[in-house]
Amino acid sequence: xxxxxxxxxxxxxxxxxxxxxxxxxxxxxxxxxxxxxxxxxxxxxxxxxxxxxxxxxxxxxxxxxxxxxxxxxxxxxxxxxxxxxxxxxxxxxxxxxxxxxx
Numbered sequence: 001x002x003x004x005x006x007x008x009x010x011x012x013x014x015x016x017x018x019x020x021x022x023x024x025x026x027x028x029x030x031x032x033x034x035x036x037x038x039x040x041x042x043x044x045x046x047x048x049x050x051x052x053x054x055x056x057x058x059x060x061x062x063x064x065x066x067x068x069x070x071x072x073x074x075x076x077x078x079x080x081x082x083x084x085x086x087x088x089x090x091x092x093x094x095x096x097x098x099x100x101x102x
Contacts, residue, residue, distance in 0.1 A: 002083035029081030059085040
């Protein structure tokens with residue numbers, strides 16, 4: 001079982017995620033990010049790859065897909081807030097997404 005992130009570790013673990021576009025969700029202890037893809041197939045393919053890791057780690061995101069966008073919210077319901085599992089899955093999702101081309 002995971003533990004809720006302590007005040008001492010929150011900045012160290014969350015600050016690098018904030019630099020990649022993750023944000024603290026207002027009103028709850030969760031992080032949120034929207035990924036944009038070229039089309040629906042790319043978005044759905046990414047979701048499938050991310051789902052394999054989520055299932056492997058038994059840590060499932062809250063997410064929604066509208067055409068080429070996927071919005072992900074991560075929190076650990078068992079601890080009522082953020083845990084290292086959320087950080088781990090956020091990093092994996094960013095890695096599966098690859099470099100951002102703007």
